[in-house]
Structures are given as structure tokens and as C-alpha cells.
Amino acid sequence: MVHWKSQRTFCSHAHYVTDVEGKLDVSVAEAVGGSYNGVFPAGLLTTLSPAPHELPTLRLYRRNTELPWKVCRAERCAINECVAHGSSSGSWMATSLEGRNMRLLSELELERQLVGPGVRRVQVREGKIRGALYLPPGPGPFPGIVDMFGTVGGVMEFRSAMLASRGFASLALAIFNYDDLPKTTSRIDLDYFEEAVEYLLSRPEVIPDRCGAVAISKSGDIVFSMGTAFPAVKAVVGISSCTMVFHSKFFYKGKFYGKGVEVPLSFMKRDEAGAVSADMTYLFDPDNPLMIPVERADDETHFLVAVGDDDPWGFRASIPAFRERMLRNNRRNFETILYPGTGHIIEPPYGPLIHSSFQRHIPSKERHEEFDKGAAMKWGGKPKPTCDAQVDLWRRMRAFLMQHVRDESHWYQAYLQERRG
Incomplete structure (x- = not known):
């Protein structure tokens, strides 16, 4: 228990x-x-x-x-x-x-324990930014990460706490339904996330010239946009992530940036337990004009895309579409992995398999009394394959972030050289 x-x-x-x-x-x-x-x-x-x-x-x-x-x-x-x-x-x-x-x-x-000895938690309410910053023991400099979850709302901190326990300065960033932030994701202003990056990189404990971003599900469209639009974001991890803007309208610097696709509520199907899902396979097309133009990211920006093949929302189709889009543009700054027997939710190691969970916010403009107060969402997956995927992705993700945020940082290499000299 x-x-x-x-x-x-x-x-x-x-x-x-x-x-x-x-x-x-x-x-x-x-x-x-x-x-x-x-x-x-x-x-x-x-x-x-x-x-x-x-x-x-x-x-x-x-x-x-x-x-x-x-x-x-x-x-x-x-x-x-x-x-x-x-x-x-x-x-x-x-x-x-x-x-x-x-x-x-x-x-x-x-x-x-979720937090290692000496890890510090800093409540963040700077400008428009809302969240919590987790810092490893010591003065740093540490590689910085912006960490986000999907349509669950509020701020989820456990992954940031675990990342900080392993050497990362991780900002658990709230997206909506927290403090004075908007209640829904119908409008997303990328300026908010740019401000979060600037705040993170301004911290004296953090390597100042680049950072990474990690997201799952709906917030994947945000981190893919960050990697494309923000020069300082050099490592993007998308877990079961939207490779196109989903539901929201994106704005950046006051201008319209991207329109989200909508999944009709009629596509929502209930399983025998009453949990809903919708197969979004048809949306993952490399020629879909709504796909985030990740191929425009610079050569130093790298992407890691991880998906489970038992995802009832069809996100497994995002990998071939993402790969084709990148390779068609002669871009090879990415890694993809498809985990067998794994569903939509891939937590850090030894977390429970989440077959379904209640979501208060259904990302759809349509209104229906059946969904107006939220719904149980089906996530899929089998226990042993999901556990294996958790362990592998946790190792893979940390190595990816450490390489592209810390080891490839020109500032950090100069810092090491100065210390040696």
C-alpha cells in the first residue's frame, strides 16, 4: 500500500x-x-x-x-x-x-523519497512566471531544464525534484489553472515560456547560454515550438507529445503563431470502464500544415521523441511523421524511440502504470454536458513493458539533456577551461 x-x-x-x-x-x-x-x-x-x-x-x-x-x-x-x-x-x-x-x-x-539530500526548492513568482525551481546541492553551474506536464493543470513537481536530485536545475512550470494563470489552454502565449527560459538562465546556479525543455502530451506542442523559436533552448524532450499545435491558439510577441487542431467530441470513444480516448493517427502527417516546423530549428538544437505503441490516442504515428519531416529537410539532429506495450503516460522509474485518470479540462472547443465537468481519460499500456520503458527513458533522457545542455555549452567549456588553467 x-x-x-x-x-x-x-x-x-x-x-x-x-x-x-x-x-x-x-x-x-x-x-x-x-x-x-x-x-x-x-x-x-x-x-x-x-x-x-x-x-x-x-x-x-x-x-x-x-x-x-x-x-x-x-x-x-x-x-x-x-x-x-x-x-x-x-x-x-x-x-x-x-x-x-x-x-x-x-x-x-x-x-x-522524491528529493535527494541537499536539493533546494524555490517557489517561483517572478513577473508572469509561476512554478517551482529545484536546485541540486552546491553552487553549480548546473544544466537548466524547463519541465512541463499536459492538461492535468496546476504545477507538477515530482519529475523536477527527481531531475534536481541527479544534477539538473529544473523549473517545474505551471501552464494553466494555477494561481493567476488562465484556467484553460485555449490561448497559449509563447512569451510566457520565453520569460521562463530567461528567468532560468538568469539564475547564478545555472549554465547561462542554453537550456533544455521536457514535456508530456499536450505541452509537447509548447516545447517543440520553444525549440523552434527560442535560440537558447537546445535540447527538447517530447514524451507522447503533440507535434502540432493541439486545441490552443498560439501567439508570440503579440502576433498569431499557430492554430491548433481540434478533435471532435464525436471521436471520443469510451471503453468498458467508461474511460475515453480518440485515435489521432490521421493528424500525424508530415505534410500537415499545422505540424510545428521543427525542421527550422538550428543545427545545435536536438530533439528526443519518445512514444508508446499501446497509446490509445494514436501518438505512435507521430514518430514516422516527425522523422520524415526532419529527414526530408536534411535534418538529423533528433532521436526517436517507440516503446512496445507502453501507453501514453511514461513516468520516471517505478511509478505506477496509469491506465486512466480524470481530467477536469478537456481540450476541445465543443461543449457537451457529458464532458463539461471533465472526463476519465484512457492512457493504455501494460505493466512490465511500461516499467521497462520508464527505466530506459529516464536514463536516455538524462544522458540526452546532459550532453546537449551541459557538455555542448560553449560557456560551460570555457568555464571548465578557466578552472583548469
Whole structure:
């Protein structure tokens, strides 16, 4: 179990058969039932989902990064069959396996920290900028990152906290529905994001001549536009991202910059659990005039595009369209990766697979009473492939950002040379 705000409960469980000595090593043992099957050491974490008495569309994440996850782990046994439970609160978990009473063998509470020792959090309310800056221990200079999420709204800080714990100065930037920012994404002013870049690069702890930008889903259209329009943004990571302006109207320096595509609400399909999705495959076309002109970015700007092939929104089609558009213009400053069995949401390592979650803001101009107060969105994905994708992308993304923001910085190389000399 994992303790969440308001004592919400998320849980998972697995059935194992111990060896003749009653021992169990989940790194090699196969789960024979429960929330997952097979050898899956991180299975109890990846398959955490809302408990039966909770809303099925609750999303497990930390708004307050200073609070650790409380992971309660219990082992119960029936003869030589061991059931390992992972959960988030209380002890409501079943105490029988196939109708048999089970004896509690052990119980343990673990803490998972999101912030490493010495990481500093700075609340940001500078000019129009709203968010939180996470700084690694020490004076720096550190590579700077602007970090954004999609249509969830508010400010999501956990990825920035984890990036700062690994040497990046990361600005968790709010886009909408936070403080005095707009309530929706119907209008996006790129000047706001340019101001965020300028603020980040003005910090004495940050390498001042370039930065990176990371986004998922809807905010991908923002970071691709930043990489195209802002000379200081040299590394762009788009996770399941829109490669065209989606829903919003973009403005830059007071002028119209791009019109967003609209997905008709009639395209929204519900699954058996009531979560909605819409296949946007038809929009990902290299000749679509609404596609962000990423080929215009300068030679020092690099793109990393990561997508899951089990994304019910069809974002897997964004990769061939992106590649063709770049190669057609003789541009090779990009990397793409398609993760098998992975859905729309790819979190940092060992986060739970998010099958669906409730979104209050549906990015559509159309109005319908069925969606006016939000909807449960379907994200797709399978547990083990999603966990593998999380681990790989986290490593790949950090290496990509470190190379193109720190190692290729002319300022940083001169700084090192001066220190050596």
C-alpha cells in the first residue's frame, strides 16, 4: 500500500510459491497470480492501482515532493504459497488465497523519497512566471531544464525534484489553472515560456547560454515550438507529445503563431470502464500544415521523441511523421524511440502504470454536458513493458539533456577551461 493525500488507498498484490526452505527472491521468482504474473521485481510498485473502494480514475502522484511515499509491504502465507502485498494505507487487504486462511509472516513500511539530500526548492513568482525551481546541492553551474506536464493543470513537481536530485536545475512550470494563470489552454502565449527560459538562465546556479525543455502530451506542442523559436533552448524532450499545435491558439510577441487542431467530441470513444480516448493517427502527417516546423530549428538544437505503441490516442504515428519531416529537410539532429506495450503516460522509474485518470479540462472547443465537468481519460499500456520503458527513458533522457545542455555549452567549456588553467 501507498499513503496518498486524504488517506487514499492504492494497492497491489502477487502470489508466489516459496522454495522448500520457505525462501522467496522476487528478482528471480515468478508470480503465479495476483496483480501480475512472471518475474517482475518491481511488479508491486508498477501495478499499484486505486483500491476497490476508491474511484478507479484516481492518479497516484505527489504534489508535495517533500513528503515521501509510505509503502506498506505485507507477506501472508498459506502452506507454502506466499502472497506479497503492496499498498498505500490500512490493512483492508484480503486474508485468504483460494478460500484458505493465511498467516501474516511479515509487515514492513518503506519510504521512497522524491528529493535527494541537499536539493533546494524555490517557489517561483517572478513577473508572469509561476512554478517551482529545484536546485541540486552546491553552487553549480548546473544544466537548466524547463519541465512541463499536459492538461492535468496546476504545477507538477515530482519529475523536477527527481531531475534536481541527479544534477539538473529544473523549473517545474505551471501552464494553466494555477494561481493567476488562465484556467484553460485555449490561448497559449509563447512569451510566457520565453520569460521562463530567461528567468532560468538568469539564475547564478545555472549554465547561462542554453537550456533544455521536457514535456508530456499536450505541452509537447509548447516545447517543440520553444525549440523552434527560442535560440537558447537546445535540447527538447517530447514524451507522447503533440507535434502540432493541439486545441490552443498560439501567439508570440503579440502576433498569431499557430492554430491548433481540434478533435471532435464525436471521436471520443469510451471503453468498458467508461474511460475515453480518440485515435489521432490521421493528424500525424508530415505534410500537415499545422505540424510545428521543427525542421527550422538550428543545427545545435536536438530533439528526443519518445512514444508508446499501446497509446490509445494514436501518438505512435507521430514518430514516422516527425522523422520524415526532419529527414526530408536534411535534418538529423533528433532521436526517436517507440516503446512496445507502453501507453501514453511514461513516468520516471517505478511509478505506477496509469491506465486512466480524470481530467477536469478537456481540450476541445465543443461543449457537451457529458464532458463539461471533465472526463476519465484512457492512457493504455501494460505493466512490465511500461516499467521497462520508464527505466530506459529516464536514463536516455538524462544522458540526452546532459550532453546537449551541459557538455555542448560553449560557456560551460570555457568555464571548465578557466578552472583548469
